[in-house]
Amino acid sequence: MSLALNRQRIARSFADPIAATPLETDARCARRRVLTGNAPIKIRRMSPSHDDKRRKVHEMYTGKQQYKCFGSILTSLEIRGFRGVADLTLDFQSPITALSGLNGTGKSTIAQLACCGYRRLPHDWGRHYVKDYFPVSAVDPQPFSPDARVIYSYSDPKEIYPQQVTVRRAKVEWSGYKRQPQRASYYIGLNWFIPKIERRDFSVYAARNLSMGHSRPFDSAVRSHVGRILGMAYDQLEFIEVRHGNKKADLATATKGSSRYSENHMGFGEGRTLYLVDAMEGAPEKSLFVLEEPETALHGDAQVRFAQYLVDVVYRRRHQVVLTTHSSAILGELGRTSVVYLGRQADGALSATTGLSTYQVDSYLLKRHQGRATICVEDEFAKTLLNEIIRLCDRHLLAGISFLIVGGGEQIPGAVEVLRNAGVRSVGVCDGDMPEKVRCATAMAALPGAQAPEKEIFSDTEVKDNFKQAPYLVDIAEVLASVADHHEYAKALAAHTSTNVAAITTEACRSYVSTRSPNEFSDLVSFLKKELSDRR
Incomplete structure (x- = not known):
């Protein structure tokens, strides 16, 4: 075989997207240059499919890989005496956990308690406390029992026993927080994004008198992910500073072709998705995100693509995601160990079943x-x-x-x-x-x-x-x-x-x-x- 033909054959084999690997050592690259006569070879890397990412996320959470990939991730919650959750132990068998069930089965209670499981990072804006979600008032004098407590278990690098921290009420205040590990935690409830048009923001009532300041483009990855989820081709997404008197705020704006509009003219689904994706891409790696019904205001196909995005962002950025949902479109895109169905038994006790298929959850709901x-x-x-x-x-x-x-x-x-x-x-x-x-x-x-x-x-x-x-x-x-x-x-x-x-x-x-x-x-x-x- 001639030298030229041999070089072509080697080049084709190295350019094979299946044979090519994302991580190439200097030695292998040097060897390729020698064999192919220093001719540049463009290696096309195959992006893993959604199923591949889902399987990989499961592998990353298994055994010795768990702490290495996700750090001190929440592995279980033992909840006693909060609202309608009298006694429940929930094991997180995946870094993505979707809580599903009929209304009144404690989904939000579990999600809110999960958000209280970490101390804030240095220079972080704050942390979540049990009192923030379970306030005592004249209307609700007992949102929890006198002996209420929650036991948090975290992945441990020694892999022998998980680290456990108990948060309980000591007279008036809740105790146990100081022993918790540090992690950025985000609670994304329905109130997290309220369109400015609904809360009569100054950018609406003083719209004619606004002055604009500097702009900050969204990261190109954010634009790509938001566009894919919503099925929209954005040319530009950016925050623009607006001022009126001594008030100022950042206003999200989108450009598609010759059309440019701000979040004041976005639908709820578009605006919420934009802010949510920006938060998940901009947060520190290995953050905790608690999402309340993220399917709200998204059509069916967008719900499917949003669930695929959750798998992707966990795969890339090692976040832990706990969400509440009634969407079979979202549940169907997650792995079996990610789906937890909450149900009430005849005696009122709460049960948590992991691994139901989507059609089974549909049947219950x-x-x-x-x-x-x-x-x-x-x-x-x-x-x-x-x-x-x-x-x-x-x-x-x-x-x-x-x-x-x-x-x-x-x-x-x-x-x-x-x-x-x-x-x-x-x-x-x-x-x-x-x-x-x-x-x-x-x-x-x-x-x-x-x-x-x-x-x-x-x-x-x-x-x-x-x-x-x-x-x-x-x-x-x-x-x-x-x-x-x-x-x-x-x-x-x-x-x-x-x-x-x-x-x-x-x-x-x-x-x-x-x-x-x-x-x-x-x-x-x-x-x-x-x-x-x-x-x-």
Whole structure:
């Protein structure tokens, strides 16, 4: 091979964006210059995708990388006696934590307490105290219980035990702040950006008499991020100093083509996004940002892109972000460990569940009975058995799922294929006695046992013993001895006990499942989680 051809081949291999790495050592660069005859080679660096960044952020938060990447990041909160949060422990399993749930489940309470977890940095403008968010007044004499406290846990470089600090009320004042680590903390509530037009700022009522001072352009990265989120092509974003008498302020302005306008003529979503992105890009690295419902005034696509920006800014600047949200568009762009669903139990206690899929959160929030994920089964008996198995192993998996009764086991793979081609997340679960070509088809699994579920259930010793007790008082073997078709088992028992088929089916399946360990069904449930999840 000629020297010229060899140089071209080497140049092409080095210019390959997949082979190229962002970090190039001097030695490697020198070697390239020698091999290619000192010809300059332009190496195109591939920007990581959103999924890549999301996975990388998770890796950065794991094990030994956690403190190295994020410093003394909040790893958990133990909250006792604040408003409606009587007793809750919340583990932060990601540097981005999205708190979702119905109104009144304590999202804002948790977010505000998180913001009180750090001492201010030197020369910082201030810090957040518990008293700032939980003021005592004649109207609200007890926003917290007498023994209220919050225990903050932080990542520790020794990686043995996390650093813990308890903040509690000592007579009148709150104590414990001095032991907290230092970090810049920002609480971005709905009141953080109020359009000047709504608060009758002097830049509005004295608009004709304003004098303008110096201008400060926004960083080009801020302009790029804001434009991407909102889908706008800005030519310029800047702060312009305006004065009226002894008053002065900075007014954000935007230029698009021949049009120039100030924040007094921006919508709420545009203005809030501009100020928020500017804060996140200008804050010290490894800051804490607490965001209240950032989806406010943003359309659906902008919410998606904003969530992608949060992943990006955490990836680049190592911030910790805690946000409250009701937006499935935002939740869908975050990793599984970033989503925390807050729910009230029957006794009023608060629970926090991490890792729900977006459609499951939607089901809780909107009370949907028909979900956006479908499990195809043969008949009502298979549906009931699978329902009880899921309820035992992971009841949250039931949220947002609908069952489709196909009517024949061999038709289930075809039904799954049709649904998937239509864009519906779906799987099939056939009876255990189906042939291998059905059980091993794409997105298929089988119920436990090697025979039909009716035979499996009604031949089980625990189920037989249960039906011998009140209120049924029946010998299953005796009743079913003359029934040839296993599909008729539940009907025969219902007739014998003067009850309905659904009651017999539910009782039998529940009795069968409840006497077994969840480990017996772990493979089946893991399959369902993997196939029906909307997270990558």
